[in-house]
Amino acid sequence: MKNNHLNLTVTDVVEAKHFLETYFGLKCYTSAGKAFAAMLDDDGFLLNLMHGKDVNYPETFHVGFPQENKEKIDELNQRLKDDGFQVETPAIVHGSYTFYLQTPGGFTLEAYCLIEGEDPRTGPRPSFGKN
Numbered sequence: 001m002k003n004n005h006l007n008l009t010v011t012d013v014v015e016a017k018h019f020l021e022t023y024f025g026l027k028c029y030t031s032a033g034k035a036f037a038a039m040l041d042d043d044g045f046l047l048n049l050m051h052g053k054d055v056n057y058p059e060t061f062h063v064g065f066p067q068e069n070k071e072k073i074d075e076l077n078q079r080l081k082d083d084g085f086q087v088e089t090p091a092i093v094h095g096s097y098t099f100y101l102q103t104p105g106g107f108t109l110e111a112y113c114l115i116e117g118e119d120p121r122t123g124p125r126p127s128f129g130k131n
Helices: 013-024 070-082
Strands: 005-010 027-031 036-040 046-051 063-066 091-093 096-102 108-114
Touching (some): 013 027, 013 046, 070 096, 070 108
Parallel strands (some): 005 046
Antiparallel strands (some): 036 046
């Protein structure tokens, strides 16, 4: 089975859409202004952003965006820092080289790449974007 569709409630659809387009390459294929945006990645994953006033995800909830390698993680992390986002320093956690951040719109995002030879069932627990 393949998961290929997710709806996220966000506080600002326009900002969340712009963030995902700019840093993660998603493309908006339809929208309803500030209320809704449907976005696709290169693998056909559908991410819907829907406006909500009070967005309250559980502390450990996050959306993961895999990257090719550690260098891509470091580049993305630095780009986000340079653009003024509060991001953690990447670290090896649960078998991945990873970092978390709070996105515009109010959800936590993980950027990661799997580390060959690391066991994702062991190692330190993630902090889920809490600085």
